[in-house]
Amino acid sequence: MINIMINRKEQWSWMLQALSGGLLVFLLGVHWIAQHYIVAGGLRTYQDVLNYLRTPAVFALEVIFLIIVTVHAFLGLRAVLLDTGLSNQTIHRLNLVLLLLGFATIWYGISLVWSILG
Amino acid sequence: MNKRVIRKSWFNPLSGGTGMWAFLIHRVSGLGLVGYLFLHLAVLNILRGGPDRWDAFVALVRSPIFIGLDALLLAGVLLHGINGLRLTMVGLGLGLRYQKQMFWLVLILSGGLLGWGMIKFLTR
Numbered sequence: 001m002i003n004i005m006i007n008r009k010e011q012w013s014w015m016l017q018a019l020s021g022g023l024l025v026f027l028l029g030v031h032w033i034a035q036h037y038i039v040a041g042g043l044r045t046y047q048d049v050l051n052y053l054r055t056p057a058v059f060a061l062e063v064i065f066l067i068i069v070t071v072h073a074f075l076g077l078r079a080v081l082l083d084t085g086l087s088n089q090t091i092h093r094l095n096l097v098l099l100l101l102g103f104a105t106i107w108y109g110i111s112l113v114w115s116i117l118g
Numbered sequence: 119m120n121k122r123v124i125r126k127s128w129f130n131p132l133s134g135g136t137g138m139w140a141f142l143i144h145r146v147s148g149l150g151l152v153g154y155l156f157l158h159l160a161v162l163n164i165l166r167g168g169p170d171r172w173d174a175f176v177a178l179v180r181s182p183i184f185i186g187l188d189a190l191l192l193a194g195v196l197l198h199g200i201n202g203l204r205l206t207m208v209g210l211g212l213g214l215r216y217q218k219q220m221f222w223l224v225l226i227l228s229g230g231l232l233g234w235g236m237i238k239f240l241t242r
């Protein structure tokens with residue numbers, strides 16, 4: 001346990017988790033307000049969603065949001081699983097699995113938006 | 119540390135006081151939000167079905183049950199986010215002596231923002 005705490009890789013994980021979390025406070029706030037409070041009636045219709053995502057700045061912001069939230073989510077999952085006392089070999093495999101799942105999540109999100117925008 | 123001790127201590131917040139509650143709330147809200155992330159991405163697939171399917175879904179989520187779930191989501195987001203800022207500060211060595219007070223501030227801020235957010239949500 002102590003080894004993990006002074007391990008440089010884990011320090012970088014913590015920094016990345018803290019940084020992504022801080023960015024998410026802003027990005028999630030913008031996302032929540034944009035989706036729930038801006039449009040009349042609160043929620044966007046299908047056409048509202050298309051118009052929203054077709055704005056280049058919005059599309060870029062949502063992609064950045066997706067990447068950062070995925071990084072933060074998987075680092076958090078990793079932290080929870082590490083607390084169950086895994087062997088070094090299992091941690092290594094876990095890192096790989098979570099990395100692949102993270103990339104898959106980001107790819108899925110971007111390809112979904114792309115297919116909707118046609 | 120014994121693996122069983124680690125796992126048991128997760129589910130016994132009475133053993134650790136305010137700190138343990140803060141840890142538990144942060145972990146549970148985090149795991150809930152991870153689950154919500156995947157659910158959200160899956161639900162957005164409905165957009166592929168065209169305007170009729172999406173607009174029917176929007177009509178569904180305006181129901182009281184879903185508004186209640188939205189309140190739960192907002193509570194989780196606020197608790198996790200604001201407590202996360204507290205953890206970052208503490209991790210950087212800021213406010214170490216006032217961790218407990220900061221956590222109470224987290225709860226008060228989260229409750230206040232939740233109330234404000236839901237009022238705006240319901241009166242939009």
